[in-house]
Amino acid sequence: MTLIESTLDSIAEIGFARTSVSEIIDRAQLSRGMIHLHFGGKDALVEESAKYSSAKYYDSLNGLLKTAGSDPQESVEAIIRSDLSEEVLNKRTVSLWYAFRGESRERKAIAAYSDTRDARLRNLAFEAYLKIARQSGLPEPETTAKDATNGTLALLEGMWTDFLLHPESFDRGAAIRTIFRFLSALFPGYFDLDGAVLKAAARG
Amino acid sequence: MTLIESTLDSIAEIGFARTSVSEIIDRAQLSRGMIHLHFGGKDALVEESAKYSSAKYYDSLNGLLKTAGSDPQESVEAIIRSDLSEEVLNKRTVSLWYAFRGESRERKAIAAYSDTRDARLRNLAFEAYLKIARQSGLPEPETTAKDATNGTLALLEGMWTDFLLHPESFDRGAAIRTIFRFLSALFPGYFDLDGAVLKAAARG
DNA sequence: AAATAAAATGGATGATCGTCCATTTAGTGT
DNA sequence: ACACTAAATGGACGATCATCCATTTTATTT
Known part of the structure; x- marks a missing residue:
């Protein structure tokens, strides 16, 4: 564990x-052979580190998402605020994500861990938007919800990049x-500039 | 030049x-000393490669942007379609961007070249949105335009990430x-799902 | 306390790294 | 054809890389 943390520290601070x-x-204050002993080699350690880092991201995110209310727009707001919170989005995590992504093309095991927007999160957003789209009587609610989901996740990605380049x-x-x-x-009555609009005001 | 191209090929194909x-x-079929002779060292060559790659991106983008019409919504459409065109967004370019970004935290010279959305592009989008916001009589047109600009660029960033991870x-x-x-x-009457809506239909 | 097993060490190894420069090759002017 | 300059070569160098394992240290069992 200390080896994994040290690996992540190093990648975050001085790059891949x-x-x-x-x-x-040196960082772990452990002896030379420990990497080979516990992980089999450097590559395996790096992979485990990517896995661990990814799990930590989802843990943070899931912890924050629990605070969401029951309305679909509140779920969406929770996703957005969590993904941009200091706990989830900070210099260390963003450095790690982009370091892993930079190497993701050649190392598929890393690519799998470096996709921040996994199926669960995607599905959560989609279900929320689908409810909203149906409630508000929009035509083609599925397509609208899909676009809203993709757009929201893309917007979050873009904000992360902004943070990386101009922290x-x-x-x-x-x-x-x-x-x-x-x-x-996109969904007037369900969101305003401050976040979710609660149902009493939004619907009849 | 062949050294720069080989460097970019290598980074794109096997990573930083x-x-x-x-x-x-090996890729350039040149001798060992050429890097030191022409660039002074590997780091300088990598930096020049990042610079060259960045310039190429802007050249492609600018070339495509010239086809835009005169309406502000057409400028916006041109930016979006160009940034997602095969010429600008392909496996090689996206690999390069993310490789450079992965190393950007520790090497500021590279960070400067790895921001795809530079001031010019940002300004172009902002001016277009400002016109639209004013024409459509929205309150606080500057703030709206600023948000629309940031959002559009963030969306494009997010789409690039999608492409990287699921090409x-x-x-x-x-x-x-x-x-x-x-x-x-955001701007009904100026855009529909297919892109810009031309002025005759949009305004009185 | 002795015997055994498990965990941890750190030096040795060969491979590869980036740099540098003495030498060779190609190009130019006379 | 010769002298001279510029361009290009590739081997040598010390540094650093990841790996591996004989040895030592620590923990557990008898």
């Missing part, structure tokens, strides 16, 4: 290319408001 | 970590339609 076995064991000037509030501006246009 | 001097000169199943048409669904909600 510079993360060597020596660097990792100092990144404004969480502005990012959230931007997303809700789009959502409030 | 595996791109060595030997790998580059086989990525659907350009669906990506474009998703973006226009958001825009048509």
Whole structure:
């Protein structure tokens, strides 16, 4: 575990290319042979680290999502606020995600762990949008919900990239408001610039 | 030039970590000393490669943007369609972008070249949205335009990530339609699911 | 306390890394 | 044809890489 944490620290701080076995064991204060003993080799350790990092992201996200209310628009708001919260989106996590993605093309095992938007999250968003689309009587609710899901996840991805490239000037509030501006246009009555609009005001 | 192309080929195909001097000169069919002679060292060559790659992206984009009509919504449509066209968004370019980004935190020179959405493009989009927001009489047109700009660029970023992680199943048409669904909600009369709505139909 | 098993160590190894430069090859001017 | 300059070569160098295992240390059982 300390080896995995050290590996992640190194990747986050000095990048993939510079993360060597020596660097990792120095950080972990462990001896040279431990990587081979516990993981079989550096590549396997890196893979495990990617897996662990991914699991941690989902754990954080799931923990935050539990606070969501019952209305579909509240679920959506929870996803957005969680994914842009300091706990989930910070310098370390974003460095790790992009480091792993940079190597994901050649290492499929890593690619599998570096997709932040997995099926569960996708499905959660889709179900929420589907309810909203049906309630608001939009034509083709499935297609609308699918587009809204893809768009929301893409918007979140884009905000992450913004954070990666401009961590100092990144404004969480502005990012959230931007997303809700789009959502409030797409589903008026269900969202406004501050987030979800609760049902009493939204529907009859 | 052939050294830069070989460097980019290597990074795109086998990743940053595996791109060595030997790998580059093998691909370029040049001798060992050429990197030192022409660039001073490997790091400088990589930097020049990032610069070149970035310039190529903007050249492609600018070339495609020239075909845009005069209406602001046509400019926006041109940006979106160009950024998701095969010429701009393909396996090679997306591999390169994410490889450079993965190393961008530790190497600021690379970070500068790995931001796809530079000030020019941002400004172009903002001016277009500002016109639309003013024409359609929305309150706070500047804020709306700013959000629309950030959102559009974030959406494009997100679509790129989708392409990186699922290049086989990525659907350009669906990506474009998703973006226009958001825009048509935000600026009804100016966009529909297929793109820009021309002025005769949009205004009085 | 002795015997045995398990965990951890760190030096040795060969491969590969990026750099550098003495030498060779190609190009230009006389 | 010769002298001279510029371009290109590729081997040598020390540094660092990941791996592996003989040895030592720690823990467990008898």
